[in-house]
Amino acid sequence: MSAPTRQTRTDVYTRDGYRCVMCGATSPLEFQHRRAVGMGGSKILPPPVDGLTLCSTCNAACEAERQDEALAHGWKVRRWVTSPERVPVYYPGELAWFRLDGIRRVRITSAVAMEMGCAVYGDEWMRWRAHALFGADGRNGR
Template identity: 45%
Template sequence: MPDVPRKIRNAVYTRDHNQCVACGSTTGLTLQHRINRGMGGSKYLDTPDNLITLCHHENTALESNALFALDGRAKGFKLYSYMTPADCPVLYVDGWYRLKPDGTRTPWQGPVPDMANGESGPVRWSRWGA
C-alpha cells in the first residue's frame, strides 16, 4: 500500500486506541481503506474517516474472503465507492461510531444503515436506480 501520511496514520492509530477495530488485537496492525484507493488510486481517500486500524489477520481475511468482506461491509469496514465515509458508522468492539475527518470518533446515533446492501446514512442508495 502506498504510504499514508504519518500525521494521518498516527491520528487513526490513536483514535482506534492502537488496536484492531474488529478483534481488539494490538499486534500486526495495519491501516484499511474503507473505500479502496485501487491500484495507485487517489490520495484524497487517505483521510481519517476513510481509514480504520485492522490487524494483519482481519485485513487479509477482508481482502481475500468474499463472505468475510460482505460481513465487513455490514460493519462499515469496507464501503462502496459512492458512499461517504463520515455517513457510514463503524462497528468497534465496544459499539458503533461515526468517524470524523478530523481523526476523532463519536458514538453513532440512530439506526445503523444496511451498508452491505448499499445504504448510507439516512439515504438508501440503489445501483439500479430503483
C-alpha cells in the same frame, strides 16, 4: 487514493486505541482503507475517516471472505461513496456503533447507525446486515 501520511496513520491508530477494530489485536497493525484504492492507488491522500486500524489478518479478511461483514459494519465503504463519514462503523470490542468525525469517534445508537447505513446504501445495507448476523444460510452462526 494513495497511502496515508504518517500523521493520518498515527491519528487513525490513536483514534482506534492502537487495536484492530475487528478483533482487538495489538499487532501487526495496518491502515485499512475503507474505500478501495484500486491498483496503483491515486494522488488523493486519504483523510482519517477513510481509514481504520486493523491487524494484518483482519485486513486480508476484509478484502476476501469477510467482505459483506466488512461492508455491514462500515469497515469497508463502496468506492462510489464520496463521504465515508456518512457510513457508521461498528467496534465489536466495545459493542458499539460510531460515526467518524475526523480523528474523533462519536458514539451513536444502533438505530442511528441503521438510518445512516440505509441512507447511503438503501436495501443493500439491510442485506449485508442480515448476512453478517445470520450467514449465507440464514441461520445465526455468529
